[in-house]
Amino acid sequence: MVDRQPNAAKIREVRVVSWNIAFRGPKAAKQQGDLLRRLAPDLMLLQEVNPGSSAVLADAAGAYWMVRAIDLRTPEPDESPVRRRGVAIYAECAVVVRSRRQYAVD
Numbered sequence: 386m387v388d389r390q391p392n393a394a395k396i397r398e399v400r401v402v403s404w405n406i407a408f409r410g411p412k413a414a415k416q417q418g419d420l421l422r423r424l425a426p427d428l429m430l431l432q433e434v435n436p437g438s439s440a441v442l443a444d445a446a447g448a449y450w451m452v453r454a455i456d457l458r459t460p461e462p463d464e465s466p467v468r469r470r471g472v473a474i475y476a477e478c479a480v481v482v483r484s485r486r487q488y489a490v491d
Contacts, residue, residue, distance in 0.1 A: 402426040406442070407433050414438035418445025421475075429475040439473060448475035 402424055406417055414435065421429055422445060429446065436455055443451045455471035 399428060400424075400426045401428045401430065403430040403432075405432040406435075408435045409438060410435065411438040411441045414442040415445045418442040418447075421446035425477070427477060429473075431473045431475065434471050434473040436471075443475055446475060447477055449477050451475045 402421065404417075404421075406414070409417060418441065421442075429448065431442075434442075434453055434455070436453065439451065439453060451473055453471055453473040
């Protein structure tokens with residue numbers, strides 16, 4: 386019989402923030418990043434990320450890494466700026482997926 390109880394020593398709370406940042410420019414992105422730094426989330430799930438200010442937001446928030454959906458596809462040549470908005474995941478530490486249901490943050 387397999388023990389399906391998680392090892393309590395390996396589990397910890399994770400603070401997650403999800404926010405539609407509404408395609409802000411660099412000045413607002415800095416302010417949003419400052420607020421995110423104060424909230425100190427382990428994981429940031431952001432919507433309507435502006436590719437021109439996402440690095441500003443990540444730096445201000447103290448993000449260790451970021452993945453933007455807009456970087457995972459090739460834009461169409463006649464694509465409107467609205468299509469360049471996207472979702473992004475930022476984190477202040479390394480994240481390791483342990484299974485489909487349980488995640489661990491190192």
